Amino acid sequence: MEHKENKTAVSMTVNGKHIQAEVLPETRLLDVLREELHLLGTKEGCSIGECGACTVLMNGRTVNACMVLAGSADGAEIMTIEGVCGPEGELHPIQQAFIDAGAVHCGFCTPGMIISTLSLLMKNPQPKDDQIQEALSGNLCRCTGYHQIFKAVRLASERMHRKE
Amino acid sequence: MGIEKYIQVTSISEVLSCLGGTSPARIICGGTDMVISLREGSLGEHITLVDISRVKELQQITQDGQDIEIGAAAVMADIAESSCIAESSLILHHAARSVGSPQIRSRGTIGGNIVTSAQCADTIPALLALDAQITLMNSEQSVRTLPISQFLTGPKQTDIRNDELLISVRFPSLAGGVYRGSYYKLIRRAAVAKSRMSFALISAQDRQGIVEDIRISIGSALSTHGRFKEAEKMLIGKKASLDAVEKTAECCVSQVVEQTGIRWSSAYKLPVIKDVLCRELETLLEMED
Known part of the structure; x- marks a missing residue:
């Protein structure tokens, strides 16, 4: 049962757009993204911070x-997968690399x-394998596609570097 | 879920004013443990949550003379990346970097790690080896400072009172070259897994190789977090040798058995404690030929 009187207003910037929502104290950022904003790209897996x-x-x-x-x-700047592509919906080089390297299997992760990967390449455009491993250590893939995922990160890094 | 009230604060005084009432408020910061507990319902009903994740004065990492002070709300990512922490602590940045995953290090705080006081808390052995001091403030703004070894009173238990807020943790800087340190975490998987045991060691030797200072702390080994003072005494004032190192490691094992008894995990843990300690001490110390 919802306690309407218990709701508070939050505002944040999601993928460049300012949004406002009325939330219960226990509402999570994930709930706002999926339930209020219908940004369903962000998945709910384990719900305890282990799967990423x-x-x-x-x-x-x-x-x-x-x-x-x-x-x-509240007040934060959030970027979800929906905000990664270009203004006309064109795929980001990382997204294209994941497709080209066959790194998308069931797609949930x-x-x-x-x-x-985006966070890694923003800080470190040409990561070594151990740095990729650390950056993706909080993301589980249960289709055992890590090999292809690593390939995708290397490919994206190469392509983004060549573009610059 | 049982949250009656959620309060967002931006200053220490605001937090403290929420802590004095008859139904004590619960503090939330990174939420990496608290949000899970909330959803499990293990925090109880009708609680007031005070969110301190926006209190800037609790997030600072500063040098104050010879001391390094880390605000309770400093996140693991900042501690792991801080060159000041790396130079002054020799080990705490490694401990912070070993926490969970990048996502958890973005939110999880050192204060949360200390106050939760889990057996497997990654930064606690490092802080014990650094002789860290805890600063608390109560709702009347009076300050209490005590060694972290006294603050940690048992498994998931600390000496924090209902109206107190953990403000910061500080330790004397070890920068300057005399001290050496090592932090080794034994774990099933390199990330997002609870540490099996973590070994935090600090040492100092004089030019002749005499051990002037040695500090040994092992996470998930004792029922109450602490140092291995008896074992440390065995090395201090002596030249480090394979024999001395082995005796020290055996002394640590005895202390574990004395405090925890023989448990189901002992057949694994005790030999591992001895072997890892021998290896880490041999690497850390300049050994007698």
Whole structure:
């Protein structure tokens, strides 16, 4: 049962757009993204911060949206998988690399993997394998596709570097 | 879920004003443990949550003379990346970097790690080896400072009172070259897994190789977090040798048995404690030929 009187207003920037929502104290950032904004790219997997399927960028850092209360994200800048592509909907080089490297199997982990890759390549455009491993250590893939995922990260890094 | 009230604060005084009432408020910061507990319902009903994740004055990492002070709400990612922490602590940045995953390090705080006081808390052995001090403030703004070894009173138990807020943790800087340190975490998987055991060691030797200072702390080994003072005494004032190192490691094993008894995990843990300690001490110390 909802306690309407218990709701508070939060506002944040999601993929460049200013949004407002009325939330219960226990509402998580993940719930706001999926239930209020219908941004279904961010997945709910384990709900306890272990699988990384709900990874989004919050103020430039990767977080598990399942462990952030909506109130804690008040005023924050959030980027989800829906905000990764270009203004005309064109795929980001990381997204294209995931397709080209065959790194998308069932696809459930892919949005989180791509957000973690984006965070890595923003800080470190040409990561070594151990750095890729660390950056993706909070994202699980149960289709055992890590080999292809690593290939995709290397491919994206090469392509983005060549473009610059 | 049982949250009656959620309060967002931006200053220490605001937090403290929420802590004095008859129904004590619960503090939330990164939420990496608290949100799970909330959803499990293990925090109880009708609780007031005070969110301190936006209190800037609790997030600072500063040098104050010879001391390094880390605000309770400093996140693991900042501690892991801080060159000041790396130079002054020798080990705490490794401990912070070993926490969970990048996503968890973005949110999880050192204060949360200390106050939760789990057996497997990654930063606690490092802080014990650094002789860290805890600063608390109560709702009347009076300050209490005590060694972290006294603050941690048992498994998931600390000496924090209902109206107190953990403000910061500080330790004397070890920068300057005399001290060496090592932090080794034994774990099933490199990330997002609870540490099996973690070994935090600090040492100092004089030019002749005499051990002037040695500090040993092992996470998930004792029922109450602490140092291995008896074992440390065995090395201090002596030249480090294979024999001395082995005796020290055996002394640590005895202390574990004395405090925890023989458990189901002992057949695994005790030999591992001895072997890892021998290896880490041999690497850390300049050994007698």
